[in-house]
Amino acid sequence: MPNIDKDELLKSIPNQLFINGEWRDSADGSTLDVINPATEEKLATIASAKPEDGMDALAAASEAQKEWARTSSRYRAELLRDAFELVMERKDDFAAIMTLEMGKPLDQAYGEVTYGGEFLRWFSEGAPRVMGNYYPTPEGSIQVITHKRPVGPSLLITPWNFPFAMATRKVAPALAAGCTTILKPAEITPLTSLLFVKILEDVGVPKGVVNIIPTSSTPEMTGPMIADARLRKLSFTGSTQVGRALLKEASQNVLRTSMELGGLAPFIVFEDADVDLAVEAALATKMRNMGEACNASSRFYVHSDVADEFTQKFSKGMSELVVGDGMEEGVDVGPIVSAKQLASVEDLVTRSLQSGARIEVGGQRLDRPGFFFPPTVLSVDSADNPLLEEEVFGPVAPVYSFDTEEEVLELANKSQYGLAGYVYTNDMQRVIRLGEELQVGMIGVNSGTISNAAAPFGGVKASGLGREGGTEGIEEFLETIYIGTPRG
Numbered sequence: 001m002p003n004i005d006k007d008e009l010l011k012s013i014p015n016q017l018f019i020n021g022e023w024r025d026s027a028d029g030s031t032l033d034v035i036n037p038a039t040e041e042k043l044a045t046i047a048s049a050k051p052e053d054g055m056d057a058l059a060a061a062s063e064a065q066k067e068w069a070r071t072s073s074r075y076r077a078e079l080l081r082d083a084f085e086l087v088m089e090r091k092d093d094f095a096a097i098m099t100l101e102m103g104k105p106l107d108q109a110y111g112e113v114t115y116g117g118e119f120l121r122w123f124s125e126g127a128p129r130v131m132g133n134y135y136p137t138p139e140g141s142i143q144v145i146t147h148k149r150p151v152g153p154s155l156l157i158t159p160w161n162f163p164f165a166m167a168t169r170k171v172a173p174a175l176a177a178g179c180t181t182i183l184k185p186a187e188i189t190p191l192t193s194l195l196f197v198k199i200l201e202d203v204g205v206p207k208g209v210v211n212i213i214p215t216s217s218t219p220e221m222t223g224p225m226i227a228d229a230r231l232r233k234l235s236f237t238g239s240t241q242v243g244r245a246l247l248k249e250a251s252q253n254v255l256r257t258s259m260e261l262g263g264l265a266p267f268i269v270f271e272d273a274d275v276d277l278a279v280e281a282a283l284a285t286k287m288r289n290m291g292e293a294c295n296a297s298s299r300f301y302v303h304s305d306v307a308d309e310f311t312q313k314f315s316k317g318m319s320e321l322v323v324g325d326g327m328e329e330g331v332d333v334g335p336i337v338s339a340k341q342l343a344s345v346e347d348l349v350t351r352s353l354q355s356g357a358r359i360e361v362g363g364q365r366l367d368r369p370g371f372f373f374p375p376t377v378l379s380v381d382s383a384d385n386p387l388l389e390e391e392v393f394g395p396v397a398p399v400y401s402f403d404t405e406e407e408v409l410e411l412a413n414k415s416q417y418g419l420a421g422y423v424y425t426n427d428m429q430r431v432i433r434l435g436e437e438l439q440v441g442m443i444g445v446n447s448g449t450i451s452n453a454a455a456p457f458g459g460v461k462a463s464g465l466g467r468e469g470g471t472e473g474i475e476e477f478l479e480t481i482y483i484g485t486p487r488g
């Protein structure tokens with residue numbers, strides 16, 4: 001547990017917008033409050049950007065673009081590397097502020113600092129490795145070379161569930177590629193992003209290259225920015241519903257878009273699986289971040305031969321998890337991020353019960369200050385129960401028993417979502433078959449960890465467009481330019 005003075009930490013985090021290299025209030029002095037979901041206490045009051053501020057940020061990013069694109073990749077790489085080092089020096093502050101504003105247990109917040117920080121290091125190493133190509137055309141009459149050019153000013157919209165990693169996963173590749181950026185963090189967790197932008201200022205990122213505009217008037221502010229032809233890229237992580245609306249808006253200027261959207265990951269346990277290993281991973285993949293993760297396991301499909309054993313061991317594991325304020329030692333499960341999110345979890349559980357689900361453990365919000373919902377397991381007999389079809393984004397796990405591989409594949413693939421999937425089996429041929437057939441962008445085989453800066457993260461179907469991380473992540477911010485000449 002770090003020795004953090006909460007008041008000192010909050011004082012060290014900017015409470016204003018950062019536009020064109022200056023911290024300033026919003027155009028009309030509007031503010032928004034940031035709440036600690038574990039206590040419902042106000043943590044901070046920060047500037048809330050208005051549409052004029054959004055346009056100022058876009059003007060600054062657009063103004064800075066040309067010069068930033070001309071900087072050497074080594075220079076950009078070293079700025080990112082310096083930012084990585086500074087984040088690591090201040091890892092206690094980053095972890096504490098994430099727990100305070102978002103609720104995740106402190107050890108998981110440290111995990112996010114490591115994971116999120118790695119995007120800075122990874123893309124600092126990627127910046128100098130952006131290459132072009134040479135194309136000898138088959139008829140031999142022309143020769144073509146290509147090079148990569150930054151796409152241009154980029155609006156980066158992030159969600160509240162991983163306030164640090166979702167920002168670094170976008171800002172780092174954008175800067176590495178030579179794009180200027182405008183970061184719009186989720187309004188309920190802006191403090192982590194403000195601290196991150198302060199770090200970027202401290203390491204010397206030039207003015208206008210990084211701007212941050214938290215706001216409680218999101219669509220009013222982002223709409224005119226997206227409609228402005230100076231913006232060239234929209235990178236969004238959030239719900240499928242908002243992603244769809246943004247894709248429509250982005251079509252007007254034919255913006256390059258990256259969309260990291262919702263998920264409903266199937267967790268499939270076959271009859272030959274190591275059940276104890278599967279239970280351990282089920283607990284980790286379901287309960288990491290209180291279930292508020294896009295790649296959280298959401299639908300547990302368990303073969304009928306092992307369903308009773310799995311349900312009993314999983315329910316026992318869930319009931320043993322310690323729920324509480326994430327700042328306290330020994331806590332496994334923090335609060336849900338907001339009253340609104342808690343209400344949506346409760347609503348989905350109620351509808352699931354009305355559709356015939358049975359509670360194995362948990363099931364009702366906790367009667368204490370803060371937005372707490374206990375780890376919950378439900379047995380579900382009907383394949384169209386709402387919990388098997390909608391993203392719960394909370395600590396709730398429905399278990400459904402199946403009999404054949406064909407049946408479970410059909411169940412898994414019938415969702416509109418296709419982000420992640422988890423498979424527990426020892427049959428390699430089955431792994432290959434599922435790798436070909438499961439309609440998801442990422443599959444964990446006998447592994448409860450999906451996501452690493454070095455690997456492409458992203459989904460298919462309604463889970464999104466594009467990939468973040470890996471060698472693919474920087475490509476999202478680059479255009480390939482063709483230069484052809486007649487063969488001399």
Ligand code: NAD
Pocket residue numbers: 157158159160161162166184185186187218219222237238239240242243245246259260261262263293294295391393419458459463464
């Ligand atoms: P959200 O869609 O409500 O909000 C995400 C961001 O979009 C926030 O910054 C919000 O202020 C902004 N926003 C909301 N309405 C907007 C609008 N009309 N125009 C422009 N911006 C708007 O999502 P959330 O509740 O913050 O996050 C949870 C969702 O994010 C879940 O669906 C989860 O699966 C998804 N998610 C996906 C990934 C991934 O990589 N695929 C990662 C994390 C979270």
